[in-house]
Amino acid sequence: MNDAxxxxxxxxxxxxxxxxxxxxxxxxxxxxxxxxxxxxxFRDDNLSGWAKAGWCVFVVVLPFLGVFVYLVARGRGMGERDRKQVERSEQQFRAYMRDAAGTTSRAEELGRLAELKNHGDLTPAEYEQAKAKVLAA
Known part of the structure; x- marks a missing residue:
């Protein structure tokens, strides 16, 4: 039998x-x-390409020292850059949702209803009912 x-x-x-x-x-x-x-x-737009390359080499070649020096030298702005990125993403998401949902303002909706009424597509009673719904929303 094996002694291991x-x-x-x-x-x-x-x-x-x-x-x-x-x-x-x-x-x-x-x-x-x-x-x-x-x-x-890579997120920091204030760094030039050479500065980004220098920091990357420093962080990859001497990882512990490079990361700690980066945190001391540029750590204060990390949160600010993160916050700006989140705000940009949120604005893009909201713009996308507005475009995807096709939401319009009340004035645009009322103008569209008035145009339908003027072309004879809506009766005056239907126009008033739709106008009440738009104004109630």
Whole structure:
């Protein structure tokens, strides 16, 4: 029989499980921070192409030092750039929803109803009923 021992999960002491979980959490946290910094480098419109390339090389070649130096040097603006990006995305989403829904103002809707009435497509009673609905909305 083989003398190599097999370590089962049941043989793992509780403290070892805690330390392993903590290291995995820190590893995931580190990659999230690294990707956040790289995303911020490319999102910043104030940096030139050479500055972006320099920061990327610094962050890739010396990742721990590069990320920490970036956070100290440019960390204050990260939140502001993030907020501006969220605002732009929200404005684009609202504009898309307005276009997709085809919403019009009350004045445009009343003008369209008056045009239908003038062409004889609506009777005066239908016009008044539709006008009441538009004004009630």
């Amino acid at each position: 021992t097999v370590t089962l999960a049941a043989d793992y002491p509780l403290l070892e499980v805690f330390w392993t979980t903590m290291w995995v959490f820190l590893w995931i946290l580190w990659f999230m921070l690294l990707f956040r910094v790289i995303t911020d480098i």
